[in-house]
Amino acid sequence: MSGEPVFAALSDATRRTLLTRLADGGPATATQLAAELPITRQAVLKHLEALRDARLVTSARAGREVRYTVTPEPLADAVGWIADVGGQWDSRLAALQAQFSSPRAK
Numbered sequence: 001m002s003g004e005p006v007f008a009a010l011s012d013a014t015r016r017t018l019l020t021r022l023a024d025g026g027p028a029t030a031t032q033l034a035a036e037l038p039i040t041r042q043a044v045l046k047h048l049e050a051l052r053d054a055r056l057v058t059s060a061r062a063g064r065e066v067r068y069t070v071t072p073e074p075l076a077d078a079v080g081w082i083a084d085v086g087g088q089w090d091s092r093l094a095a096l097q098a099q100f101s102s103p104r105a106k
Contacts, residue, residue: 006078009054014039015047019056019070027060027067 009015018033030048034041048068051057055074059066 003074003078003081005054006056006074009050009056010078012047012050014043015051018044018047019051019075022057022068022070023072027069029065029067033068 010019014037017037021033021036022028030041030044033048034044037044048057048059052059052068055071057068058071059068
């Protein structure tokens with residue numbers, strides 16, 4: 001999986017907040033998002049750019065406004081990767097538990 005941009009984007013709390021806001025509240029402009037956060041519009045734009053670079057949001061110009069919308073596919077890919085890795089660890093941990101609980105291990 002080449003999800004480094006997604007994980008890098010999600011590593012920042014402000015970006016996660018923006019992504020959650022867009023997922024829950026629908027498309028919004030940087031100005032609208034900045035009004036809900038204790039950071040400047042410029043800072044919001046930089047965070048949105050990182051989210052866009054990771055393909056987690058898209059932007060569309062409507063007149064003078066640019067509206068940002070969540071793109072769920074990259075996040076779904078990341079969740080799938082996490083589930084696969086988690087499943088591998090579950091198998092390994094089960095094998096270890098079986099080894100230590102076998103009659104020979106005692």
